Amino acid sequence: MPKRPLALQLDEVVQAMLVSLQPRPEKAPDRQLASLVRVARELRDLPREEFRAALKSDLQRRASMSESTAAAKVGSREEQARAVHYMRPGLKSITPYIIVRGAAQFIEFLKTSFEATERIRVPAPDGSIMHAEVAIGNGAIEVSDGSEAYPAAPQAIHLYVDDPDAAYARTLQGGATSFYAPTDDHPSGDRWGAVKDPFGNHWYIAKPRGWTPGPEGLQSVQPYLHLREAHKMIPFLEAAFGAEDLGTHKSPEGLVLHATIRIGNATLEIDEARGENQPMPCHLHIYVPDTDAVYAQALRAGATSIDAPRNAPYGDRAAGVKDAWGNSWFIATYLGNK
């Protein structure tokens, strides 16, 4: 009887192995086949590539959270003071600045949905809110009614909370519409739900499931930018703001499925816009050690100027640029109580 091709013999054994059957005994066990089967048997435990990449990304995210702590430990007292002092107390390197029509109602929504606390409210002469600052968890969001020059610009925020199911339910009571209820099946591995609030903002309400936050806790508030040609945003952020790509997952076609980007002590996330997650050009407030230098750097990287650096009356050295995607970046250095 002619011998069957080795490819068929191996596949028979592999098939049996995968359905947990004993391979059919061979009359005269083929030595060549036996050594291949030994390799095949071990391949059943081969790790998923997606898992390897996702865990790496989680670890990078967590490492970046503890980085500032580690740096502070090795730095001198003077360095520590300098590191902290360029940021306004209560704010991190990146804070979303959300402009909405009905800022007062929006703040109420944040309080009831996410247990936010209002820290600052600066009213305009007409009674609207010129500027407000709201704390959520260990992060913050800045809010304004805006003006003609600054019309409403909702954005997407990835929010880490203790109880995503409860927060999700409260957003619905507050008038949000659901994209989907919290699930454990989100590709990030986190328990993750998504809603759109009555003001047009997207909220990705999550809690880590497969990873443990570092000693300083989670970064509660992270802006999430859905972009066209998202892959081009990463080199822009690196060149403009000295950002660091903490991990990018791309599709086989090269589209960014998810990337975490660090600026200073905070992170933001980006992905390629698709489906209901379309671009939402927004405003972001970033604290840097040297506004003038970063402003110049951002223009060299291709941004256009909104405001040249100036000493703002509230005690920041401040400037503004717009990126090629239409997002505004308010660059600031806290000058302290000088």
Added chain:
Amino acid sequence: MRPKGVPPQKAGPTRQDAEGVLVEAAQNDPAKFDALYEMHFERVYAFVASRVRDRASSEDVTSEVFHKALANLPSYEWRGVPFVAWLLRIAANAIVDHAKRAARESPAPDDPPEPANDPVVRASEMRAIEHRAQLFRLVGQLPALQKQVVHERFVEQRSIKEIAQRLGKTEGAVKQLQLRAVQNLRAQMEGSHA
């Protein structure tokens, strides 16, 4: 010119010295933990997968091990004990904890205890782990199509028919790719042990 009395093999760092440098770098800057992860992921996963029953648990435990390692890195002291031994000790304990949790959640008194519940990593086991980790790394170096067939067949457990449809190839061609991939791996494993 080499100074007198210094044998050439002392001139460069040994593998363990190099690892010590990486550990110290990561202790000073957690962002550098990456290099240690890249170096040891396959070993930790191979060890965990050999002791727990299913893929989801292997992933949960592996994730826990690396997160614990990152969190506890400042307490790790480099005393010539390989970093991997430290990682596998964390892994062995995590596996025991995992088994206890699983037993609490769905007690099955008739089941024999898993071979997992041993917080000690034996030398023979260490050799098997190294072997398997090496195999996992070699899969990453296979030609793209062979690598894809290996992942779809062994990890995702797709049928030959399904893989053929996804790749736009005949079932015979997919079986040939599977054979070539396994032959390649065997040849390289034999090469690495020569």
